[in-house]
Amino acid sequence: MARLEIDWTRCDGHGLCATLLGGDVALDEWGFPVLKGREITAGELPDARRAVLACPALALRLDKSVKGY
């Protein structure tokens, strides 16, 4: 079980994630990703990993635990 996560301090809105993972990522009017927020299943993991590696800003991540105050 994993979820896509964006480091917003790194994201520059290149938009590759939306091209590679059209089902999970859309782009807003400024070109920044909008995540659908659903769980990435085991079968989809390879595609998701490829998108993470393709992000030119190293902003897209797969996170297994998302924490926060």
Add this chain to the structure above:
Amino acid sequence: MKTLQATSVIGDARLLAGLDQGRLDRQAHLWTHGAQPELTRAAYSELCEAVGLKGRGGAAFPVARKLASLPERGIEAVVVNGSESEPISRKDRMLLTLSPHLVLDGATGLAHALGAPHVLIAVHDAEAAMSVREAILERGDRLAIEVTETPGRFVAGEARAVLSALEGGPAVPPGRKVLPTQQGYHRRPTFLSNVETFAQLAVLARMGSRRFATTGVSAEPGTQLLTVAGAVQRPGVIETPIGVPLDTVLRYTGADPGPVLLGGYHGRWLPEASQQPLQGTGIVLALGADTCPLGEVHRVAQWLASQSAGQCGPCVFGLAGLADDFGRIVRGDTSGWYDAQRHLGLVPGRGACAHPDGAARFLASALEVFDDDLRRHLGENRGCGRPVHGVLEVSHG
């Protein structure tokens, strides 16, 4: 900028005890509050659990849970976040300026209990910093206590931005969501909380949970500090039992009738005074009835956009877009309203910190509560006929 130092109390004075005589030096502090008892970590956890003490910086995170998430050993620092970057709030700098020993007792007491060698105090206000430094010289704590002045930008007060500033880095939140209790000061476990939280801890350690719980509401006993501002005759910081009705506070401070803002520029609007119990909010602002509410909110929208650290795209573009949308709404351009609706959906949850979320909450609540004004602005008259008086301060604190 006016410094609000007027203090008053409804019910018991705990945090503000003795302040009718002015600033409490070491001797006056001991005279008023008595010595800080030495408690163990387990005792602090029990006390916080028993009274449901919550952090007083706005997020209201349970202190007992924060303590429980710290590891058994290796805790590096206790950090007092006194950056108070919300522009209306004055309670923290007031405590640091007038009752610095109470805050230091809370911080050093907990640091001893946790075995943390450092106590770090992040302060933005110069007078507050001076008062704390003076207080430290009066004490004989066997700890390294450091006071650091932090920049005043809104997001610089965010917990992880404060840690970054204390380490000598930029005062901006990092992109990774890490918990200070796991990776805080120099990536070591750290207990960080707001100034008032430490003052409450000092009071709680002295009173014990039973006496502490003699005021407030049963789920969250105790007192709270509120900064009361805006169209009120007696603005300032006031200590009340938790759960005091909003009405009581407004009447006590001589507020003009009209809409009320709770929780500052990341908070929510109410159309008018009500019996609503006040809990988990540190700011009450009365807008009054003479000023144009949407014009006031527009000024704050511009300020909120200017306070973005500039790190995260949706915050930079979204808040700038919203400031422009609100400007068009005020001028009677309906397209501003439609754009605002869309932008309000695009901002929350899309940043390294909660600034976009808080700003969107404040603006969305304004559109909801100022429904009638919205109709007047977007109708034939293209306005509500009232000038913008600047009741909502946006100067840099």
